[in-house]
Amino acid sequence: MSLTQMTTNSESNPSEPRSTVRALDVPLPSAPVTTGPAMADLPPSPVRQFLSSRGSGKIADQAFAGLMLTCALSIFAIVIFIATILVLRSKLSLHAFGFKFFTSQAWDPVSGDFGALPFIYGTLATSFLALLMAVPLALGVAVFLTELCPKMLRAPISFLTELLAAIPSVVYGLWAVFVLVPMMRDSLGPFLVKTLGWTGFFEGANFGVGLLTASIILAIMILPIISSLTRDIMNAVPNSQREAVLALGATRWEMIRVGVLRNSRIGIVGAVMLGLGRALGETMAVTMVIGNHAEINKSLFAPGYTLASVIANEFSEATGDVYLSALIEIGLALFLVTIVVNTIARLLVWAVTRGAPARVA
Amino acid sequence: MKLNVIAAGLLALTASAGIAQNINGAGATFPNPIYSRWFSEYNKLHPEVKINYQPIGSGGGIRQVSEGTVDFGATDGPMNDQQIADSKIKTIHIPTVLGAVVPVFNIPGNTKDLNFSSEVIADIYLGKISKWNDPRIAKDNPGVQFPDKAILPVYRSDGSGTTYIFTDFLSKVSSDFQGRIGKGTSVKWPTGIGQKGNEGVAGMVRQSPYSFGYVELIYARANNMQFGAVKNKAGKFLKATTDGVTAAAAAAAKSMPKDYRVSITNADGPDSYPISSFTWLLIPVQSADPAKGKALQGFLEWMITTGEGEASSMTYAPLPKQVQEMVKLTIKTVK
Numbered sequence: 127m128s129l130t131q132m133t134t135n136s137e138s139n140p141s142e143p144r145s146t147v148r149a150l151d152v153p154l155p156s157a158p159v160t161t162g163p164a165m166a167d168l169p170p171s172p173v174r175q176f177l178s179s180r181g182s183g184k185i186a187d188q189a190f191a192g193l194m195l196t197c198a199l200s201i202f203a204i205v206i207f208i209a210t211i212l213v214l215r216s217k218l219s220l221h222a223f224g225f226k227f228f229t230s231q232a233w234d235p236v237s238g239d240f241g242a243l244p245f246i247y248g249t250l251a252t253s254f255l256a257l258l259m260a261v262p263l264a265l266g267v268a269v270f271l272t273e274l275c276p277k278m279l280r281a282p283i284s285f286l287t288e289l290l291a292a293i294p295s296v297v298y299g300l301w302a303v304f305v306l307v308p309m310m311r312d313s314l315g316p317f318l319v320k321t322l323g324w325t326g327f328f329e330g331a332n333f334g335v336g337l338l339t340a341s342i343i344l345a346i347m348i349l350p351i352i353s354s355l356t357r358d359i360m361n362a363v364p365n366s367q368r369e370a371v372l373a374l375g376a377t378r379w380e381m382i383r384v385g386v387l388r389n390s391r392i393g394i395v396g397a398v399m400l401g402l403g404r405a406l407g408e409t410m411a412v413t414m415v416i417g418n419h420a421e422i423n424k425s426l427f428a429p430g431y432t433l434a435s436v437i438a439n440e441f442s443e444a445t446g447d448v449y450l451s452a453l454i455e456i457g458l459a460l461f462l463v464t465i466v467v468n469t470i471a472r473l474l475v476w477a478v479t480r481g482a483p484a485r486v487a
Numbered sequence: 488m489k490l491n492v493i494a495a496g497l498l499a500l501t502a503s504a505g506i507a508q509n510i511n512g513a514g515a516t517f518p519n520p521i522y523s524r525w526f527s528e529y530n531k532l533h534p535e536v537k538i539n540y541q542p543i544g545s546g547g548g549i550r551q552v553s554e555g556t557v558d559f560g561a562t563d564g565p566m567n568d569q570q571i572a573d574s575k576i577k578t579i580h581i582p583t584v585l586g587a588v589v590p591v592f593n594i595p596g597n598t599k600d601l602n603f604s605s606e607v608i609a610d611i612y613l614g615k616i617s618k619w620n621d622p623r624i625a626k627d628n629p630g631v632q633f634p635d636k637a638i639l640p641v642y643r644s645d646g647s648g649t650t651y652i653f654t655d656f657l658s659k660v661s662s663d664f665q666g667r668i669g670k671g672t673s674v675k676w677p678t679g680i681g682q683k684g685n686e687g688v689a690g691m692v693r694q695s696p697y698s699f700g701y702v703e704l705i706y707a708r709a710n711n712m713q714f715g716a717v718k719n720k721a722g723k724f725l726k727a728t729t730d731g732v733t734a735a736a737a738a739a740a741k742s743m744p745k746d747y748r749v750s751i752t753n754a755d756g757p758d759s760y761p762i763s764s765f766t767w768l769l770i771p772v773q774s775a776d777p778a779k780g781k782a783l784q785g786f787l788e789w790m791i792t793t794g795e796g797e798a799s800s801m802t803y804a805p806l807p808k809q810v811q812e813m814v815k816l817t818i819k820t821v822k
Contacts, residue, residue, distance in 0.1 A: 235646075236669035308694060333639050333695060335680055418644035418681030429680045435644075439683060442544030443646025443672040445570070450546075 209461065216455035218448050227455060233420040235440070240452035242459045244420040248430035249463060251337055252412065253405040255426075256344035261398055263345075264352035265387075271353075272360040273382050284357070291350035299411035302343040307334035307415060310342075315427065329425040333417075338426040340416040344408055348401035355400065359393035360386050395475045399468060406464055409434040433460040507534070508782045513541040514548020514561030517586055517648050517703065518766045521803050522561070525794045529786050536782045545648050546672065552578055552769045558779055560769035563648020564655075564672060565748035577772045579821075580747045581787060581814060582765040584795075585804035587704040587732045588653045589714040589762070591689065594619060594634065595696050600726065602627040604718040605753070605761065609661035611699055612640050613668070614678040619697060627718070634697070641691045641700035644681030646672040652764040653701050656752035704732070705802050719761040720753050729804040731760030737807035747817075763804070773822045780822045787818045 170178070177183055213220070219227065223240060230241025271283060311334030318328045318338075363386050371385035387394075409432075417429020418439060433456050444450045519542035526538040543551075545562040552560030553574035565580055590603055604627050610616040616623060620633040643650045651672045658665040668674050682691045685706040692700040693712075704727045707714045716724040725731055738756035739749055753761045770787070774780030791806075791814050798805035806814065 232675075234675040235673045236671040236675065303690060304694075311695070331637055331639075333680060333698075335691070413644065413683055414687070418683075419676065419679065439645040439681070440673050441646075443546040443648075445546040445549060445564075445567075445672060 209458075212454060212458040212461060216451050216458050218451035219455045220451075222448060223452075227452070228459060231420075231422065233436075235444070235446075235449050238446065238448050240448070240455075242433070242456055244422050245431050245433045245436055245456060246459060246463060247422045248337065248416065249406060249432040249434070249460070250467075251430065252340045252344055252416070252432060253402060253467075255338070255341035256348060256405045257398065257402055259342065259345035260349045260352060260401060264349050264356060264397075264401075265394070267349075267353040268356035268360055269382055269386070271357050273378075273386065284354070287350045287354050287357075289350075290346075291354065295347065295408060295411040296414075298343055298347055299414035302339065302411060302415045306339055306343060310334045310339050326424060327426050330423075330427055332427040333429075335415050335417040335429060336425075336427045337416065337423075337430045340412045340430070340432075341426075343411050343415055344405045347408060347411065348405050351404060352397045352401040355397035356390070356394050359390045359397065362393075363389045392475060392479060395471065399471050402467065402471070403464065406467065407434055407460070409438045413438055433457075433463065508536045508778060510536065510538045510558045510779060510782060510786075511541075512538065512548075512559040512561060512768075513543050513551050513557045514769070515545045515563045515648055515766055516542040517563050518561065518584055518803070521584060521798060521801050524797070524801065525790055526786075528794075529789055532789070533785065536786065538786065544646065545651075546646060548769065552576060552771070555775070558774065559771065559783060561767065562769060563764065563766050564651040565750075565767060566769070578769040579772055579817065580767040581770055581817065582747050582767050582806060582810060583790065584766060584798050584806065585729075585732045585736055585751075585763055586648070586652065586766055587727045587760055587763045587804065588649055588656075588701050589704050589707050589727045590699065590701055590717065591692050591707060591712055591714050592699045593692050593694075593696055597631070599628075599631055600713070601631065601715045602718065602724040603715050604724075605656070605660035608717070609657045609664040611638055612642070612657065612676065612679065613661075613664060614640075615663075627724070636697040639695055639698040640676070640679030641688050641695070641698050642676050642679055642681050643684070643688055643701075645683045647684075648672065648764075648766065649685065649701070649703050650674065652752060652762060655750050655764070656762045659750075659753045708802050717761055719757070719759055720755055721757040721759070723757050725758070725760050727760045727762070729799055729802060731758060732763040732804035733807050735759035735761070735763040736765065736804070736810060740807055740809040740813075743810065743813060747814075765806075770821055772820070777822065784818060784821045787821065788815075791815055791818065 219240060223230065227240065228242055228246070230239075231243050232239040232241045233244065234240070267283075267287065271280060271287075275283065311332060315328075315332040315334070319332070322328055367385045367389060368381055371381045376384065412432055413435040416432060416435060418431050418435060419429035420431045420436070421428065423430070437453055437456055437460075441450075441453055444453055519540070522540050526540055530537055540561075545564055548557075548560035548562050549566055549570060551557045553570065553576060555576045560578070561583075563586070566574070566578075590608060592601060594601075603624075607616060607623050607627065610623070617637055618635060619638055620635045625631070625633055651670060654664075654668065654670040654674050658668070658670045667677065680691070682688045682700075685702045688700045689702050689706065689710065689712060692698045702712070702714075706712075714726070716726040718724050734756055735751050735754040738754040738759045739751040743749060747765070747767065749765070751763055751765065754763070768787075770783060771780070774783065791811055795805045795811060
């Protein structure tokens with residue numbers, strides 16, 4: 127039976143009431159009940175016949191399931207493959223330094239003494255500072271776009287946010303070198319010393335490059351990712367939720383807090399995680415403004431170094447097997463840091479949302 | 488492995504048939520502009536020889552030629568004894584051109600050229616001289632008023648031959664520098680900030696008041712940057728020129744070892760610019776494919792005569808005559 131026959135067949139009975147389906151020789155294709163036990167004796171529906179004529183559905187189904195499973199498993203395979211290669215290639219340095227590699231502050235290619243702590247510190251410090259700056263701003267952008275924005279402004283702001291996400295990181299780096307660094311040196315830095323100098327985070331010489339500058343450029347880079355994802359998540363909150371909260375006499379802010387933010391918090395955490403992922407691994411823009419000095423310093427004006435930057439900087443000219451191996455172990459450290467940070471975040475989400483439905487607080 | 492054998496077989500076949508000979512090389516980035524020009528010009532003269540060069544860095548060049556994955560390598564710093572011992576393919580160093588490193592600085596309001604003695608440069612990077620009005624800087628620059636401002640030392644954050652030459656020089660002139668930092672393509676700088684590439688260091692110095700950095704001579708010249716004069720071993724302050732660099736190599740030529748692995752920083756002679764160095768090609772003593780060895784030899788012979796003549800026009804310092812003669816003899820041994 128061909129497709130055209132099938133469709134004419136089904137179209138010939140459009141006016142048949144549903145209750146008569148049982149009595150018909152040719153049941154309507156729209157009736158899934160035909161698979162019930164009561165229908166066992168009846169001949170298969172034309173749709174079933176048509177599908178069967180094109181090949182065995184069972185084999186196709188299983189093949190499809192198998193294919194999808196392979197796709198899903200490939201993720202595991204890729205992760206395991208990366209981890210194995212990293213461990214194998216960093217064997218020399220794993221043997222030479224052991225666990226001390228992750229706690230030592232030395233990074234001296236000349237004497238062959240390597241430790242990853244300053245880089246781990248730089249990576250975590252810049253990423254968290256970036257989140258601290260970007261998340262509130264991104265949430266603000268998303269809330270404004272979904273709840274408060276006049277229709278006319280919505281499209282241009284959304285478009286610009288997505289445009290920001292598409293700018294290559296080296297362009298951000300160049301902009302930072304020519305605009306952000308002088309600004310930090312001449313106006314923003316002195317202002318911070320005057321107002322927040324007592325905290326001890328803004329001490330020492332300020333040359334414009336350093337942890338804070340790198341954090342700011344990272345914040346700008348992850349802002350569009352977090353805000354556009356958060357906006358999509360908030361858009362997905364059904365309007366009935368908003369109307370329900372408003373109907374209970376909530377103000378607009380209460381509606382956003384209870385009806386929108388509370389319902390989308392898991393999605394928001396996911397968006398923040400994606401932003402954090404980009405911040406942890408960002409290389410080019412950070413290298414251009416962080417100062418590339420392997421040292422742990424409390425002052426945010428001080429130059430720092432990140433895991434990704436040191437690999438990018440030193441890999442091509444690394445001479446000596448231990449040196450090369452230590453650089454690959456830096457890659458392993460970055461891999462582990464990403465896994466640990468993501469795990470902690472997942473646990474946090476789980477702890478906060480466990481068994482707690484959205485409720486009016 | 489098997490693929491390699493097949494590829495080698497195929498190459499041998501094409502060579503014996505007299506068709507194009509593809510030679511692959513990789514290594515230092517500093518001489519890349521002149522190498523590219525040499526290889527394309529040689530290809531015009533000898534269409535059957537096509538040389539591909541990938542500027543992946545000296546470290547990568549040494550590794551790949553030692554493993555035999557490329558037909559020749561190139562490096563800004565000579566291979567050390569350990570690397571030579573570990574290398575699967577035995578290679579010889581062939582010096583090609585010379586490079587130099589110059590100090591750059593930014594003191595707002597200053598338009599005069601400045602003099603730096605070698606110990607002063609070492610102590611700036613060690614953090615021992617931290618202010619521009621330090622009496623030791625003033626002593627070398629009579630008549631210049633220096634501000635009471637902190638010096639910001641800027642260094643290369645990426646591993647580079649430039650850093651190797653610079654730290655090699657500073658290690659020679661300051662025992663403290665040698666003990667605390669040493670020489671290498673990347674070193675542990677006790678102070679200052681790192682920037683990627685010549686352009687990174689130059690850009691940082693240009694826009695940061697009171698900073699001090701070092702860049703490749705060719706880069707400084709191409710961008711019309713103001714740079715300082717450095718005191719050489721004979722006690723004379725010299726601004727880097729290609730002639731000064733070649734003079735340094737000529738001074739070292741008298742005691743040139745057979746394998747050319749020699750450092751010419753802080754060379755003798757009143758006209759020798761002190762922060763200079765050779766850059767080398769790493770050529771297998773015996774190529775796996777004799778036809779390739781023959782083609783490489785042909786190129787080297789052309790390079791040492793015609794090629795060297797073009798170096799100065801690209802602001803590279805050519806080898807001094809004595810060294811060219813020595814290299815000609817060495818090239819004859821390539822198989």
